[in-house]
Amino acid sequence: MSLTAQNKQERTGRLSADDWAQAALDMIAEQGVAAVAVEPLARRLGVTKGSFYWHFPSRDALLVAALERWEKVEQETVFGQLEPIPDPRERLRALFTLVAHEFKSHVIYSELLKALDHPAVQPVIGRVSERRLDYLTASFRQAGLSRTDAQHRARLLYAAYVGFLQLNLQLHQARMQHDEFEAYVEHMMATLIPST
Amino acid sequence: MSLTAQNKQERTGRLSADDWAQAALDMIAEQGVAAVAVEPLARRLGVTKGSFYWHFPSRDALLVAALERWEKVEQETVFGQLEPIPDPRERLRALFTLVAHEFKSHVIYSELLKALDHPAVQPVIGRVSERRLDYLTASFRQAGLSRTDAQHRARLLYAAYVGFLQLNLQLHQARMQHDEFEAYVEHMMATLIPST
DNA sequence: ACCTGAACACCGTTCAAGT
DNA sequence: ACCTGAACACCGTTCAAGT
Numbered sequence: 001m002s003l004t005a006q007n008k009q010e011r012t013g014r015l016s017a018d019d020w021a022q023a024a025l026d027m028i029a030e031q032g033v034a035a036v037a038v039e040p041l042a043r044r045l046g047v048t049k050g051s052f053y054w055h056f057p058s059r060d061a062l063l064v065a066a067l068e069r070w071e072k073v074e075q076e077t078v079f080g081q082l083e084p085i086p087d088p089r090e091r092l093r094a095l096f097t098l099v100a101h102e103f104k105s106h107v108i109y110s111e112l113l114k115a116l117d118h119p120a121v122q123p124v125i126g127r128v129s130e131r132r133l134d135y136l137t138a139s140f141r142q143a144g145l146s147r148t149d150a151q152h153r154a155r156l157l158y159a160a161y162v163g164f165l166q167l168n169l170q171l172h173q174a175r176m177q178h179d180e181f182e183a184y185v186e187h188m189m190a191t192l193i194p195s196t
Numbered sequence: 197m198s199l200t201a202q203n204k205q206e207r208t209g210r211l212s213a214d215d216w217a218q219a220a221l222d223m224i225a226e227q228g229v230a231a232v233a234v235e236p237l238a239r240r241l242g243v244t245k246g247s248f249y250w251h252f253p254s255r256d257a258l259l260v261a262a263l264e265r266w267e268k269v270e271q272e273t274v275f276g277q278l279e280p281i282p283d284p285r286e287r288l289r290a291l292f293t294l295v296a297h298e299f300k301s302h303v304i305y306s307e308l309l310k311a312l313d314h315p316a317v318q319p320v321i322g323r324v325s326e327r328r329l330d331y332l333t334a335s336f337r338q339a340g341l342s343r344t345d346a347q348h349r350a351r352l353l354y355a356a357y358v359g360f361l362q363l364n365l366q367l368h369q370a371r372m373q374h375d376e377f378e379a380y381v382e383h384m385m386a387t388l389i390p391s392t
Numbered sequence: 393a394c395c396t397g398a399a400c401a402c403c404g405t406t407c408a409a410g411t
Numbered sequence: 412a413c414c415t416g417a418a419c420a421c422c423g424t425t426c427a428a429g430t
Binding site for chain 4: 210211243244246247250251
């Protein structure tokens, strides 16, 4: 049940579906979605690949389970920490700093962005994005923007965030350092979040 | 040498490396990077997969060749059409409308964004992004912004573009229609491109 | 309830032999 | 100069048999 990794030799008994799902998530964080393969995972868990199919009907089902697990945790941590903040501008700012600093969750999000190719990844990322987008839109409305303005602004802000992650993944040279990152986030918020 | 597709039965003679590269590009546009597989391509081209290895040392080499081909074409069409435009603001606007409307090139770009997972894709996308980013930065400088302002603004604008593409790929419901897309681009430019 | 081991399909890769 | 056909490795999947 624990969300922390349980590595190879550390187990005594037999495995559960959850163990496989967690191993898959760890693999995504370490080496990306493509690295989630039955044989290597079985090796890592110290069993034969045949046993995998007692727990899941397919590799895809494992991926889906792992991603659902991630989705639940990320939703709870992100929105759980945001709800108590009353001021909409503060909340917008908090969303970005949170999402940029929650380390492991953030690493996995980046990996998923890279693997949008995969049919199991798309719906999860889609739901997460939609939730965040709705949240941003609502906050902009509370901050006094009209319906369409709020929608456009939310889309622009979230696109700026996702695109920024993408750029950081893309650029070989010129990847940003921590300070520069903070400066950029400041610029983004100053430009896109209404200060009135 | 032609950049248009040459389908299966239409060829008489034997194949060249270029034929394989073009077939790979077509495949990317149709079904994504993952669909570039030797056996299916061989089937489509009407030969056995063994013959592929006369032209390329590996599947990866084919991908690299296909992507280089795309990179060259996209660079020529995009920047070729932009250079003659004197006003920097006009040029910024032109970059976005161009990049959003050049159909096939744009489809491939989207597919590559989804496959950033793949080691052959990253460097190409990285170079293209870097070129566009430099271009935006230069235009903002010409439009009168300071060095850091121009950098931030360019990054933000390009991130907004890339992120927007990502969002459109991600959201199951609520994918934007043509009119809505134009309205959003207007909003983005109005917000991010200085009008002075 | 969970695991092994052997089997098969699919795709990447190699290579000797064909034209 | 380009292609075939058979072979092998790797991974996903199945399944009968084990504990």
